[in-house]
Amino acid sequence: MTRRAQHVLWHWATPQAEAILATRDLGAILRFHRTVHGMNQTELGQLLGYDKTYISHLELGKRSLDDLGSRRHVADSLRLPPHVLGITDPADTDHRAMLQFGESTVRLAEIARQSGHASEAVAELWPLIARLEARVEDGHTERDVLHLLARARVGLGVALGNVLPEERLSTAARWTAKSIDIARYFGDPSFTSYVLRMHGNELRKARLHGAAVDRLLHAVALAPNQKARAAALPLLARAAGTLRNQPLFDEVMRETDQLLDQTEHTSLFNPYALHEIRLRGLISTGRIDLAIQLVDQDSPVPTTTVAPQWRVIELITVAQVRLAADDCGGGAQSLHTAVDEAVRQRLPHQLQRIVRAAGNRLPDIKEAASHALDRMRHEMAA
Incomplete structure (x- = not known):
């Protein structure tokens, strides 16, 4: 268009x-x-x-x-x-009620996702998006409707990114992409930065690494303040590490550390997530010795609300480091716990990470994760 x-x-x-x-x-x-x-x-x-x-x-x-x-x-x-x-007749009252309901739905869906109930978030957002898209299709394109639709699409894409297996994660990225045109049309740097960073993260998960880095660099560049920049930097660091771009990864982590050292900005970061991002980036860029040193240190205590899935994500990454250091016992312990948690939270993408991490060195854990993933896929297809 x-x-x-x-x-x-x-x-x-x-x-x-x-x-x-x-x-x-x-x-x-x-x-x-x-x-x-x-x-x-x-x-x-x-x-x-x-x-x-x-x-x-x-x-x-x-x-x-x-x-x-x-x-x-x-x-x-x-x-x-x-x-x-x-x-101010009933039709207008219905319109206002729809917007209020939509705002509540988007907020509650995000809370559900952060609480480890991403499938519930998906179920809440589908009907809202359908209703908003029908309204837009009918020509009602007020600013508040489009803004709500963009946020709902992003929320749905991110929630799908938690519940879909890797081979279907492009669907999550497509949903977040649906909000880019609206965000750019509004010309609001903060909102555009938000949409681009969420889209970029879903592109990374879908293994479109170059596109992910491009979107996240744009999100950082558009960030109008330290808070928005702090939200985008960790995601950019993760994508840069996945792309094995060591100079960019190190540059972004240095800026993140500088912001973290400023007392007024410590609340903007989740140290628990940053720890895992740093570990994964070091592994991806071939610096296993530094990753091992980091694992041997105490993990940071979360200072902000941490989504339950972060524990699973970190367990798998720590296991990868342990296995790289030939600590099969430590790796197996982390992955065993990760399997149980990934099943409980219904995280197929993380089960696939476990299968890859276990490889041929931990066949029992690989088999357990594979069987759990098959059951989850069957349930999703039913």
Whole structure:
């Protein structure tokens, strides 16, 4: 879709439209609609069922629409939320309730995912997205609707990234990608950075490593403040490590450490996640000795709320380090615990990591993880 076509489709979502709608000035609203669609007053009159003179009088404020029926007609014809024209009937109440419900759904889905219940998050977000997409398809493209839709799509993609096996993780990346056009259209650097970093992380998980690094570099560049930058840097470090780009990995980790050393920013990072990211990056860039030294140190105590899946992720990475150091006993202990937790939390991607980590050195654990993964796939297909 070209930007012009998108502008026509989403014209009520622009900052200019938001300012005009806030005035509740019918004349300004009509003029804006004509400008976006390249219409003259005669054409707008044909759309609304009024003559050119009447449209001109409305735009100049010489006439007003005093009855609810006429205002409802204009709102419906221009795909406007009714309250913009002073209508507070049941349809407008339903619209506001839908937005409030949608906001709550997105927040609760994120809480569910962070609590290790990603499948519940998926189940909550599917119907919300379907409802919002139907509204957009019908021409109702207000800013709050599009913003909510973008966040819901990102939330769904990230949740799917937790519950899908590796061969289907591209689906998660596609859902997060669906929000990029909306984010860029809004021109909000913070929101665009958020969408790009979540999309980039799902691309990494889908093994599209070069694209992941590209998106995450863009997310960091767009980050308007330290908080947004701190959110993107660890994901970029992980992607750089996966790509085996040692210079970029080291550069990003140095900046992350610098931010972490600043007391006012310690709450922005999850040291537990950073520990695992550092370990995995060192392994990927061939510095096993440094990874072993890091494992032998005490793991950081989480200072923020840590999603349960992080424990599984770290157990597998620690096992990889142990096995690289020929500590099969330590590796087996970590992987055994990881299998149980991955099954309990329904994390097929992590079971696949366990299968690879165990390899031929720990055949019993590899077999247990493979069987658990087969059962999970069967249940998902049923």
